[in-house]
Amino acid sequence: xxxxxxxxxxxxxxxxxxxxxxxxxxxxxxxxxxxxxxxxxxxxxxxxxxxxxxxxxxxxxxxxxxxxxxxxxxxxxxxxxxx
Amino acid sequence: xxxxxxxxxxxxxxxxxxxxxxxxxxxxxxxxxxxxxxxxxxxxxxxxxxxxxxxxxxxxxxxxxxxxxxxxxxxxxxxxxxx
Numbered sequence: 001x002x003x004x005x006x007x008x009x010x011x012x013x014x015x016x017x018x019x020x021x022x023x024x025x026x027x028x029x030x031x032x033x034x035x036x037x038x039x040x041x042x043x044x045x046x047x048x049x050x051x052x053x054x055x056x057x058x059x060x061x062x063x064x065x066x067x068x069x070x071x072x073x074x075x076x077x078x079x080x081x082x083x
Numbered sequence: 084x085x086x087x088x089x090x091x092x093x094x095x096x097x098x099x100x101x102x103x104x105x106x107x108x109x110x111x112x113x114x115x116x117x118x119x120x121x122x123x124x125x126x127x128x129x130x131x132x133x134x135x136x137x138x139x140x141x142x143x144x145x146x147x148x149x150x151x152x153x154x155x156x157x158x159x160x161x162x163x164x165x166x
Contacts, residue, residue: 036130043126047119
């Protein structure tokens with residue numbers, strides 16, 4: 001079966017995000033001063049072939065922990081959908 | 084009221100994603116050959132002060148269209164949650 005995994009990776013709150021700060025300033029200059037906190041992370045979409053959803057979930061867990069996320073600085077969350 | 088917006092921005096399918104290809108190769112080397120297509124985009128979380136959800140939605144739409152996404156090459160989707 002084919003699955004689609006949508007992964008969101010974000011730096012932890014304790015870690016400064018200068019890119020997010022720059023975007024916040026940009027939004028203020030655009031006339032959107034009510035945006036208060038901006039953080040920028042990665043959004044990863046992958047197609048997976050697996051026998052069932054729990055196997056697909058395992059593959060994504062391994063991918064996140066070993067390659068995609070830096071667990072010291074980042075957290076991840078994901079959703080798996082059938083195609 | 085305070086809202087949290089979670090925005091996912093992704094390059095359109097027609098556009099090559101070399102970063103995603105590199106990650107796919109990395110996953111194969113990790114022993115995950117069943118991952119078939121990887122695309123990498125941006126995940127943006129922002130805090131918004133607005134009177135109601137529809138106003139918050141409008142602010143996020145403006146932010147995406149004017150600053151965050153390049154509409155020629157990228158698509159965006161977002162969710163709004165109350166804090």
